[in-house]
Amino acid sequence: MFRRLPETASDSAEVTLWVDGEPQQVGATLSVAAALLQQRGWAEYRLHHDGTPRAPLCMMGVCHDCLITIDGEPNRQGCLVIVKDGMRIETQMPAAQPTPGASTG
Numbered sequence: 001m002f003r004r005l006p007e008t009a010s011d012s013a014e015v016t017l018w019v020d021g022e023p024q025q026v027g028a029t030l031s032v033a034a035a036l037l038q039q040r041g042w043a044e045y046r047l048h049h050d051g052t053p054r055a056p057l058c059m060m061g062v063c064h065d066c067l068i069t070i071d072g073e074p075n076r077q078g079c080l081v082i083v084k085d086g087m088r089i090e091t092q093m094p095a096a097q098p099t100p101g102a103s104t105g
């Protein structure tokens with residue numbers, strides 16, 4: 001479904017993300033959601049409140065299927081956050097409580 005565009009010179013830089021406690025080298029220009037999709041392929045990383053697995057879909061801040069914990073803050077939209085070196089990511093399996101006022105998809 002998703003395919004990465006050809007790399008440019010600026011895409012060659014990498015940062016280290018800590019994903020569920022494991023270090024992952026990812027491109028420095030990626031969003032958190034794109035980095036996880038690149039690392040894991042098409043893989044869900046949270047559960048909907050009805051228990052169904054969810055994965056990033058729209059990659060532009062609309063669907064909220066990319067909610068993830070970033071540096072201890074749950075329910076961030078991973079598609080809207082650019083990775084930073086040392087960032088700590090925790091998948092939301094099982095789902096955390098939704099942020100008040102946020103869409104639950």
Ligand code: FES
Pocket residue numbers: 033055056057058059060061062063064065066067077078079080
């Ligand atoms: S992937 Fe749809 S809001 Fe992030």
